[in-house]
Amino acid sequence: MRFAIFSDVHANLEALEAVLEDAHEHHCTHFVCLGDVVGYNANPHECVKRVRDVDCPIVKGNHDEQASLIESSRDFNELAERAIQWTRDHLTAEDKMWLRDLRLQRAVRDFTIVHATLDTPARWGYVFNNLDAAASFTYQHTTVCFFGHTHIPMAFIRHDGVRRVSTELLRIETGKKYFINTGSVGQPRDGNWRAAYCIYDVENNIIEQRRVKYKVATAQNKIIKAGLPPLLAERLAIGR
Numbered sequence: 209m210r211f212a213i214f215s216d217v218h219a220n221l222e223a224l225e226a227v228l229e230d231a232h233e234h235h236c237t238h239f240v241c242l243g244d245v246v247g248y249n250a251n252p253h254e255c256v257k258r259v260r261d262v263d264c265p266i267v268k269g270n271h272d273e274q275a276s277l278i279e280s281s282r283d284f285n286e287l288a289e290r291a292i293q294w295t296r297d298h299l300t301a302e303d304k305m306w307l308r309d310l311r312l313q314r315a316v317r318d319f320t321i322v323h324a325t326l327d328t329p330a331r332w333g334y335v336f337n338n339l340d341a342a343a344s345f346t347y348q349h350t351t352v353c354f355f356g357h358t359h360i361p362m363a364f365i366r367h368d369g370v371r372r373v374s375t376e377l378l379r380i381e382t383g384k385k386y387f388i389n390t391g392s393v394g395q396p397r398d399g400n401w402r403a404a405y406c407i408y409d410v411e412n413n414i415i416e417q418r419r420v421k422y423k424v425a426t427a428q429n430k431i432i433k434a435g436l437p438p439l440l441a442e443r444l445a446i447g448r
């Protein structure tokens with residue numbers, strides 16, 4: 209059983225298709241989405257449809273929530289807000305209903321998935337350091353939990369304290385807990401423009417980080433054509 213675990217697609221259809229293709233090539237049998245299917249990029253409806261077609265377990269992200277509201281709750285910065293207003297106008301009523309009804313956190317097989325944090329998932333806090341991770345670990349009842357939201361791949365282990373480790377290849381050991389950010393498919397922010405996701409090989413207890421090239425120029429052109437802020441196109445090429 210091999211899970212492809214992906215997060216923060218953010219309406220980037222080119223990146224999503226590239227990740228799904230890579231996952232199939234690497235013999236993934238199951239898929240899991242950590243939320244923020246929409247927001248920022250130019251294909252919100254298409255990405256909702258594609259993720260729904262995959263028919264995988266999914267949790268709600270803050271952009272999914274904002275897109276499904278009639279009016280914003282003033283949580284977003286100006287760039288995100290402009291994009292989310294555009295997004296609302298380009299989703300169907302059914303898309304919004306589907307996004308609105310997503311759960312904040314759930315169990316998949318023997319692991320947990322959440323978009324932001326396990327301690328206060330509805331508050332959309334960010335996990336960047338050991339202290340942030342420690343708060344989530346308090347509420348983590350499974351060995352492994354996957355999260356997203358920061359768009360930066362990182363992993364924390366709790367075993368006699370919490371420490372951050374490299375995400376490239378993780379071997380899951382008994383007696384330890386793992387809180388793992390898969391990075392972002394549609395808007396990476398770690399200085400690497402390639403789409404990020406993880407493969408969880410359950411039988412072999414291995415989690416592997418993958419980066420996938422996609423047609424970034426196509427995604428950028430769509431953003432410009434849609435009249436979305438040009439900065440949203442520029443950042444894709446530099447992974448910021």
Ligand code: ZN
Pocket residue numbers: 216218244269271357358359
């Ligand atoms: Zn996001």
